[in-house]
Amino acid sequence: MYTNKEKARPRPAKAASGSGLVQTHSHLKYPHQLNFYDQPPVEDITLEEFETCALSRLRVLGEIESSFARNRSWDELVQITNKQCENHGLKLNASTAISQDLDGERRRDHVGHFVLRLAFCRSEELRRRFVKAEMTLFRVRYESMTDIDEKNQFLQSLELGWEAVTEKELAEYHEHLVAAATSKEVLELTKQKKERYYKVRWTRVPDLIEKRRVFLNAGMAWVPHREIASIIYQEFQTRLDKALQMTAKALPRLDEDTRIIPILDNLSQGFLAGVSSEWGNASSSGNGSEVTADMVDDIARKHYPACMRNLHDCLRRDRHLKHFGRLQYGLFLKACVLGLSIEEALLFWRKSFSNMQDDKFNKEYRYNIRHSYGLEGKRANYAAKSCQQILLSDQPGSSDNHGCPYRHFAPENLQSALLSMYSSQGLTSGDLPEIMHTVKNGHYHVACTRVFEITHSKQVSKGEGIGGGESVTHPNQYVTKSREMEARMQVKDEDVVMG
Missing domain, CATH: 1.20.930.80 (Transcription Elongation Factor S-II; Chain A)
Incomplete structure (x- = not known):
């Protein structure tokens, strides 16, 4: 293949x-x-x-x-x-x-x-x-x-095995068909004897039977033409179920193929946090033309997702982050909008570790910061971590600050943290039940997306996500979309003043 x-x-x-x-x-x-x-x-x-x-x-x-x-x-x-x-x-x-x-x-x-x-x-x-x-x-x-013709040709190609009800049968069971018709359209056409019906085994249309929308006779469901979509959907699901079970039995043959197993492992995790696109490598060159060390506090307060806001607040409180926290936050800053340049990154971290002597900082931290920018070691250009990577790799311990708050915080701690972070941006305790419901069901990126909608209610409505219905799949995507919306609002405000 x-x-x-x-x-x-x-x-x-x-x-x-x-x-x-x-x-x-x-x-x-x-x-x-x-x-x-x-x-x-x-x-x-x-x-x-x-x-x-x-x-x-x-x-x-x-x-x-x-x-x-x-x-x-x-x-x-x-x-x-x-x-x-x-x-x-x-x-x-x-x-x-x-x-x-x-x-x-x-x-x-x-x-x-x-x-x-x-x-x-x-x-x-x-x-x-x-x-x-x-x-x-x-x-x-x-x-x-x-295109009705193309749809009918597709249905004919499936060979679903349904049988058209004859004119004689329609006449014989006309009263029963009228009684079974639930929609006005089907009822009127059936009364006028203009509706076509098809016979299929009743097991193939359980949803129509549950809703009492078909006539049952001798183990066969008589399905009106306008309800045949239910047969199509049920057949699609049945065939796909069987095909997946057969695929599962054949999959062990691929275990020795080191080329595709990692790809399949990564894909199977995609439902957990969505699939990030270009955000993983966004502006990773870090030319520093927009973001400076002095701007980070303001950006964090207004535009950060919960994972990065937590890291930033802990850094300001403790004047230190452990290794995985520095890695997660440092790569995020590197790719943030137009990027924090290496010079600004060193300045930011040095000021953040304000209770530390210069010698200790230079010996223990400077190298790692330069390494994350590809300036030391094997000189790899590391990308910022996506939601999927944050959720699944380097699981935090009790004394760590990295990870995803929606997954790794206790429910009570998460609610308190969200109110502390976003109450100034419109989040209230009344919003928490909906957010916590999605967290409980394991839809962590959906919870994060809902917080984005609430805190950006002037720019997006409920259900629009970060725009166009798209969900959050990367921290850098979150902050970039937030800053873009702020910039558009400022332009509108200026236009109103000029007008």
Whole structure:
């Protein structure tokens, strides 16, 4: 499925059949806008594509799971999911969009899905979360399709085994069908004998049975045409469940492959804190053209996420941080907006360790600060830690200050800390139950995102996250978005004064 060399051997397209639309695009390897992912990719895939396709899809699925955690309405979830698909190259155009690279975009979608299968098949909990997110993505795409002909052709290709109810059967059970109709549209069409019905085993539509929206006869559910989406969703979920179990059985064969196991390990942790993008390396050169040591206190007070605010406050209180705290905070400052230059970083840390002699600071701390900037040792350009790295690596002990407060603080301590940090920015005790509920369910980045919304209520509404529905996945993302919003507010205020 993968290789280090860039080569691909596309399979020949199948012969076209059906209406003119399919014949027009019979050259496509992926003839349909939607996919049940029944067949895995068989061409060679580079390791880079292996990872990038999966990361793009994981960012979309992660935002879907965040939407569930935040109780967003279905309309909000659809809007956010479609926007995330567009942002991360997973928008699937209709087959009539002949100017688009249809095979290319559908191939990325196909590859990303199967890579994530490998990552999320390894436990029952991961499989459950993956199926729920994938099911939701499929439903969003299915409901967003506007080309009825293409949708029908896709359904025909699935061979779902449903049986059309005959005219004779419709007449015989007409009264029962009218009684079972719940929606006004289905009721009126059924009364007029214009609605089409399909017979399927009742076990395939448990949700419709639970809602009493179908007629049952001899173990078969009679599903109106306008309710067949339920069959599609149930079939998608059933097939994906079975496929993940089969993948889990085959996965041990990959244990000896040191190239992809680390990638899969990293992907499987993606639901915990989302997947950070460019923020990990943002402005890591640290030219210092914007942030200076004297500005840090003000930025911390107004723009820091809880993890960095805690480190900053502890540093100011104790005039010291232990190793992992200095590492987490130092790399954050290095990448903060346009970066804290090495000269400003040394000045900041020297002033912060004010109860220490110069000789001790130079001997024990100066080297490590320069090392984090790639100026000592192996001279690596270290990136700032993402939420995922902070949550999962270097777990803090009782006397440490690093880590994520939402995960590593006791509930009582977390509530007190949040009020201390953000009460001046609008957070109240009335906001805490909602935040603590998401923390209890393990959605730590969702809790952080909600705090951002509350403290930036003049710029974003509930559900908008840091903008466009996006959740916090990196501390530097948090502070950058916060400062951008402050700058826009200042421009508006100036325009009002000038006006």
